[in-house]
Amino acid sequence: MNILKMVEDQLPSLSRQERKVALQVIQSPQEVQQMSITTLAKKVEVSNATITRFVKKMNCRDFYEFKLQLASGGKPEAKEISKGSIADDVFSFYKNVLSDTSERLKMDELRKIVEVISNCRRIYIFGIGSSGYTAQEMSQRLIRMGIAAFPMNESHIMYITSGIIGKDDVILALSSSGSTSDLNKAAAMAQKNGTKVIGITGVEKSKLYELSDYPVLVKNSDFVDNTHFVNSQFAITYVLDIITTLLLENETFRRRLNHTVEIVMENKFNNSL
Incomplete structure (x- = not known):
């Protein structure tokens, strides 16, 4: 073996x-x-x-x-993917999304975002629909690093949160279209309190991109041949993976993550016995 x-x-x-x-x-x-x-x-x-x-x-x-x-x-x-197969179609879609997103990214801007996240008091991750699930997953990553992160995937809660957070907090807003009305209104409301907004979206002329203090543009899956059921969050997740990896260059975050992973694995394997 x-x-x-x-x-x-x-x-x-x-x-x-x-x-x-x-x-x-x-x-x-x-x-x-x-x-x-x-x-x-x-x-x-x-x-x-x-x-x-x-x-x-x-x-x-x-x-x-x-x-x-x-x-x-x-x-x-690596298992070879036969040309013209469904697996090949999905692979080509993801490859195009990753390639186009990579061309749009500026590492110095991402490092600035990492610095903002590292120094904030709390980070609230906004996302509705599919982006809401991505927000929950990203929150768990940050929590494991010891960063106070809170997923917000319901518009009413976003409005409440935006009214009470301040200049030491950060919003990470996720929206492929950038035109999610409730999300944008809540983010703009928080800005009036001095909260910085990081926006990740697939449309440059969208409301979210324009209002964000730190906008990040990814490839919008709607702009690729996407007639099948594929992951519309793939490009956003790619950027979040980069941000996560950059955060883990910080020794404190890396040590906390290793410790929490160890605790989770210990619990998981003990429960399986």
Whole structure:
């Protein structure tokens, strides 16, 4: 069996500390190949003995043998998508959306947004409909980093919130069309209290783009051949992934995230026993 596949299969049965090693191996196998056992132990904050126990559970005599198997296993070959298939159609759609969105993005502007989020007291993430689900998911990411984040996906609650937040707070507004009336009105109301608005939308001349203090333009899925049921939030999620990754350059946020992920995994695997 491929060593990475074995690590994935054995993950639920590992101890809490061993799972930290396993996740590092799964996520960065090539990096682990270049590490000494001491370097890896320091990286994931476990003891050398924990790594020794881990590799023995993977049927390896020692860490050196484990690294050899890791090197020889290689990456699993990507499954080829047949041309003209439904899978190919969806893949082409997503590729176009990502490519066009990437061309629109300016990293210095995204880094400024990350700075604003990092220094705010609270961040309220506005989104209605599909964007509301994206707002909930992004809020969970930020909460795991220790950032006070609150998803708002109902217009009445947005209005109430906008009336009480202030200059130390931030709104992250998500709308593919940029023309969601209630969302835009609530965001504009908050601006009167000094609240900064980050807006992510697919339409440059939209109300949301124009009112935002920090506007981000993505590819609108409506502008691609989108006659099938595909994820209209894909471009927005791509930008949120970039913002999340930039936030994790902050050591404090990264440490908090690792700690909360560890707690969640511990609970998840304990409940599965």
